Amino acid sequence: MPEPQPVIVRRILRGEHTPHDVEKARANFQRWLSEQWNGDERRAIAFCLGALADACGRDWNAMPERDALAHVWLFSFLCPRSVDLDSREVDLDSLDFEAREYRDVMLRSPGGFREFAKRIRLVRGEPE
Numbered sequence: 485m486p487e488p489q490p491v492i493v494r495r496i497l498r499g500e501h502t503p504h505d506v507e508k509a510r511a512n513f514q515r516w517l518s519e520q521w522n523g524d525e526r527r528a529i530a531f532c533l534g535a536l537a538d539a540c541g542r543d544w545n546a547m548p549e550r551d552a553l554a555h556v557w558l559f560s561f562l563c564p565r566s567v568d569l570d571s572r573e574v575d576l577d578s579l580d581f582e583a584r585e586y587r588d589v590m591l592r593s594p595g596g597f598r599e600f601a602k603r604i605r606l607v608r609g610e611p612e
Contacts, residue, residue, distance in 0.1 A: 489513075489563045497607055509561070516563035531574060532560040532583075539583035540590075543597060551601035558604050559586050 492509045495501040521528040533556050537544045544552065564582035568575045590597050605612060 493562055513561055520567040529560055532556055535579045535583035539587045554601040554604040
């Protein structure tokens, strides 16, 4: 059984990854885009953004834009289940559930959304 994307991403965020982990995570993301979104990255990101904004509510509205962008990147890179594979329709219930799970993890994380956004930017090589 292939290793789940969140497990690989967790290693990357902790700095415990190998070059193979990064390659595998990128390949998984591309496969997710292809299989669940017909390669339409803009559509995937738009739905992920909407789900996160709804799940996070006031926390999202108060978040600086660069933090929000970091969280949208990470949430989508985790390849949340978002399309019913039989009907090919967006499965909003699944995507909303995944977004609430993400929110809960961030709220339990030391420093919350803001500190985690800093970690995301650091991993991505973006200046602070």
